[in-house]
Amino acid sequence: MxxxxxxxxxxxxxxxxxxxxxxxxxxxxxxxxxxxxxxxxxxxxxxxxxxxxxxxxxxxxxxxxxxxxxxxxxxxxxxxxxxxxxxxxxxxxxxCRECQEIERQKQELEQRSKEDAQRKTLREEFDLKFRQPIKLNSLSLENAVYLLSLVRSCGSEDFSYAKPTVMIKEPFAPSKDFEINALKNLFRERYISVHPESDLGAFIFDTPIRFYVDRVMWALPIDENGSPKNVIAALEEKFRDMDWNKQWEDEQLELWMKIAHEECIQYLDVCMKDHGFTFSPGDKTHLVIDSLLREYSVGQVYSFIWRASKDAAAFYVREKVNKQHAANTVVGNLQRQGERAKAEGWEVKPYRRDRRCPESVISQVFFNTALQIGEAGFTQKPYQAI
Ligand SMILES: [Zn+2]
Incomplete structure (x- = not known):
């Protein structure tokens, strides 16, 4: 009808x-x-x-x-x-529904064959067969700390790979830049290799292929027999026995300063945000933090930072100045506090770690495992300790 x-x-x-x-x-x-x-x-x-x-x-x-x-x-x-x-x-x-279903299946098939092709490319490009055995003696202190940090926080049970650092809960390094640079260092020196079975989303399939260092899976270093296990055991032992060479002794202050510096910058960022300031540290801030760390521990610099950002907020309210102008007073304030405390011989009480800036894996490995001084890494000044 x-x-x-x-x-x-x-x-x-x-x-x-x-x-x-x-x-x-x-x-x-x-x-x-x-x-x-x-x-x-x-x-x-x-x-x-x-x-x-x-x-x-x-x-x-x-x-x-x-x-x-x-x-x-x-x-x-x-x-x-x-x-x-x-x-x-x-x-x-x-x-119609039938045609939609056919289209969906077609797209799924296309997607799968595209992914298969990408996986094949990765297996060729990052073939683990070509890895060279690692020589532990040539490892710098910095890279040894980074490598052990990666193994401990991301290593799989059989050490066949390390998962992406982006997947772990605790911070890998005191800042994201620090994390990226640490991983780049290890990769550049060929201590770690990109694992070809990493998530495809970690790559940009350009020529040449690019990848996100915090999103790829890593293959850990191997010995002459192709095993990562012995390398890692030897590395752990080297730290446990404090089997340090001259190069490591020479390097330690620099690495301490690097970690301490980033921890201060991170806390500064937290305090500034607390008061509603946006602040990106420039050369002057970095210089002032470094000079404070020559005289004070991270915990003590935290107390200066807390005071300086509080003063900036009060200044902003009292003088009704531009917010950026108020934020910029922080660096000068930090410098003055440091100099005055030194000149007048004040005893600066160190702050504790802030729960919003939890200790990173790299910091833990350096202070607890390498230097074996624990919290003193936070409460002692680098220059006095070494
Ligand atoms: Zn149809």
Whole structure:
């Protein structure tokens, strides 16, 4: 049966049911339904809900206006309100469910073959076969600390890989830049290799392939037998026995300063944000922090930082100056506090670590495992300790 708006297909020979369905879908010349559902239901002695169910079961109404853009199959209406809403909202272009499913499968297949090709490229590009055994004696103190930090925080049970640093909860280094540079260092010196089974999202498939150092998985260094286990055991032992060479002795102050410096910058950032300041440390800030660390421990510099940012906030409120101007007073304030404390021989009480700046893995490995001084790394000044 056909009307101006749809073709009706019946799934029954029963004349009463056929009539019921026809009445349901009957449309007047002005495009409105001829009778209300209640009226039809009443005539056939059933409920309105029962009417809907019978029509759905015994009749399909195919649109004469809307067709699948892909296969040409006509749209079919679930019920009257579906018809009404398509009249109001649906554009005449439509893709049927079957065609959508075929398209989805096609895209999935394309995606999978693209990923297979990318994986193949990675396996060629970062083939672990070509790794050279590591020589532990040539490792600098800095790289030894970074490597052990990576092994301890990210290494798998069998040391066959280290997961991406971005996946661990505790901070790997005192700052993100520090983390990236530490990993780059290890990679550049070939102590670690990019693992070809890393998540594909860690790479940018340009020529040459680029990758995010904090998102790739790493292959750990191997000995002559191709095993990472012995290398790591030897590295742990070297630290445990404090088997240091002259080069390591010479390097330690520099590494201490580097870690201490970043820890101060990190705390400065937290304090400034506490007072609603945005502040990006420039050369002057870095110089002032370094000179403070020649006289004071990180814990003591924390107390200067806390005071300086509090003063800047008070200055901002009191003098109604520009916020950036107030933030910029912090560096001068830090310098003055340091110089005054020294000149007047003040005893500067060290702060504790702030829970918002938890100790990083690198800091723990350096102070607890390498220097074996624990919290003193925070409460002692680098220059006095070494
Ligand atoms: Zn279709």
């Amino acid at each position: 056909s009307t101006d708006y749809f073709d009706l297909e019946f799934h029954t020979d029963d004349p009463k049911l056929t009539k019921l369905c026809s009445e349901y879908w009957k449309i007047t010349e002005d495009g409105k339904f001829a009778r209300t559902g209640t009226d039809i239901a009443k005539e056939f002695g059933i409920s309105s809900a029962g009417l809907g169910k019978l029509v759905e079961c015994y009749c399909t109404a195919y649109s004469k206006e809307i067709f699948c853009n892909n296969c040409g199959r006509p749209y079919f209406y679930d019920n009257r309100s579906d018809y009404q809403s398509t009249q109001r909202y649906q554009s005449k272009t439509w893709i």
